[in-house]
Amino acid sequence: MSETTTDLPVVVIGAGPVGLAAAAHLRERGLDFLVLEAGPSAGTATRAWSHVRLFSAWGEVVDPAAEKLLAPTGWVRPDPDGYPTGGDWAERYLQPLADALGGxxxxxxxVTGVSRAGRDRIVDADRDSQPFAVHTLGTDGREERILARAVIDASGTWATPGPAGAGGLAALGERAAADRITYRVPDLTDPATRARYAGKHTAVIGSGASAFTALAYLADLAKADDGTGTGTHTTWILRRGISGSTFGGGTADQLPARGALGLAAKAAVDDGYADAVTGFRTEAIERTDDGRVVLVAEDGRRLAPVDEVIVLTGFRPDLSFLDELRLGLDERLQAPVALAPLIDPNQHSCGTVYPHGVNELSHPEKGVHLVGMKSYGRAPTFLAMTGYEQVRSVAAHLAGDHEAAGRVELTLPETGVCGGAGLYDAPAPEASSGCCGTPAAAETLQIGAPAHTGGGC
Structure with a gap:
């Protein structure tokens, strides 16, 4: 890389937890950087699930380099044993961190595209010596081309949820029934959203943490003391069967809130607030004359009509704006080739993923690094701690400190369910993002709100 190229900034895509942690580590290393965020504030995706409480505590979701940067600003460190909501995380940590990073x-x-300057993906000549060209579009319609020495993509997967269709494509009729379908755990503290589900029959598709959350949340609505939830019922749709590992690690999980989440979902089924339908692979969604919907399986089974459908079948990376780069991605998970075996959800839960860094995140295109949820592709086993370790290693590598880049500085908490199908009794596309807590209304758990991801928890 030429001297001119090394003088350019490292472009970080995304001002979420891992993107801002990357910036903090780059700053600590004395490297110039620029963080590009599509939304209007730090943690835009995290704010989209502000009603959600993480199942990782504050002490596990604050990056060490970020904390050092925040300390002189008068920032008050939250109780490390407390569990933040997504809103807490954004307001009390991510936005102050972004503010500390300044302009x-x-x-x-x-970001609309990334390439090597003057080189499409076919061209070999002088490729590695060229800077990256990052094309952007502002909210005012202004286009810009930013040159960078390296690119760290921490844009996450929040914007690209999986469909209801079991084959990875939308089920027949899924788009036509869009007014009856949501792909997020609903915020039942919002009166309008609560009214949408209260007294209704809802189908929940999925078998990971987000599905657990929805089951617990809807069960709490059905049990509401004011009677508004009377008649609320859930049909839980799983593509596989129910086994001993379906509900996660339970009391054996070293992240207690994560274990409690699975137990809350189990209670929803055991107490009759949800019925489980197993081995059901959705092929079509049909409208009834009264506007409700019927789910149809590949084997021809038809379920009773439901009022609403909550699809929680995981997330997938948006790779479209990286199409001119030479990425080395696993054909199943769409994760870096060296990382994929370490995060395969058929073998690993969050806590059994070996900590990793730049060596596992490298691509044929030198200088580009997918980190955070983006690096996991379709795997649901991500934790924020893992992302912080990733960017610590990447920043050290970009600074030329290869010893630090190759060092492991993280020990992850384990789940009580490891190996085989692991924490997620489903194929990777069905498992949810697996990193957060339980419904805010689930007072029996004393840990808060429904779980899914926004860049890892």
Whole structure:
């Protein structure tokens, strides 16, 4: 890389937990950087699930380099044993961190493409010596081309949820029934959203943490003391069967809130607030004359009509704006080739993933690094701690400190369910993002709100 190229900034895509941690580590290393965030503030995706409480505690979701940067600003460190909601995480940590990084964080800037300057993906000549060209589009319609020495993509997977269709494509009729379908755990503290589900029959498709959360949340609605939830019932749709590992690690989980989440979902089924339908692979969604929907399986089974459908079948990376780069991705998970065997959800839960860094995140295109949820592709086993370790290693590598880049500085908490189908009794596309807590209304758990991801928890 030429001297001119090394003088350019490292472009970080996404001002979420891992993107901002990457910026903090780059700053600590004395490297210039620029964070590009499509939304209007730090943690835009995290704010989209502000009603959700993580199943990782504050002490596990604050990056060490970020904490050092925040300390002189008067920032008050939250109780490390407390469990933040997504809103807490954004307001009490992510936004102050972005503010501390100052003008190097740019909002309202969508990355539309990344390439080597003057080289499409076919061209070999002088490729590695060329800077990256990052094309952006502002909210004002202004286009810009930013040159960078390296690119760290921490844009996550929140914007690309999986469909209801079991084959990875939308089920027949899924788009036509869009007014009856949501792909997020609903915020039942919102009166309008609560009214949408209260007294209704809802189908929940999925078998990971987000599905557990929805089951617990809807069960709490059905049990509401004011009677507003009377008649609320859930049909839980799993593509596989129910086994001893379906509900996760339970009391054996070293992340207690994660274990409690699975137990809450089990209670929803055991107490009759949800019925489980197993081995059901959705092929079609049909409308009834009264506007409800019927789910149809590949084997021809038809379920009773439901009022609403909550699809929680995981997330997948948006790779479209990286199409001119030479990425080495696993054909199943869409994760870096060296990382994929370590995060395969058929073998691993969050806590059995070996900590990893730049060596596992490398691509044929030198200088580009997918980190955080983006690096996991379709695997649901991500934790924020893992992402922080990733960017610590990547920043050390970019600074030329290869000893630090190759060092492991993280020990992950384990789940009580490891090996085989592991924490997720389903194929990777069905498992949810597996990192957060339980419904805010689930007072029996004393840990808060429904779980899914926004960049890892």
């Amino acid at each position: 190097r964080v740019r909002y309202g800037t969508t």
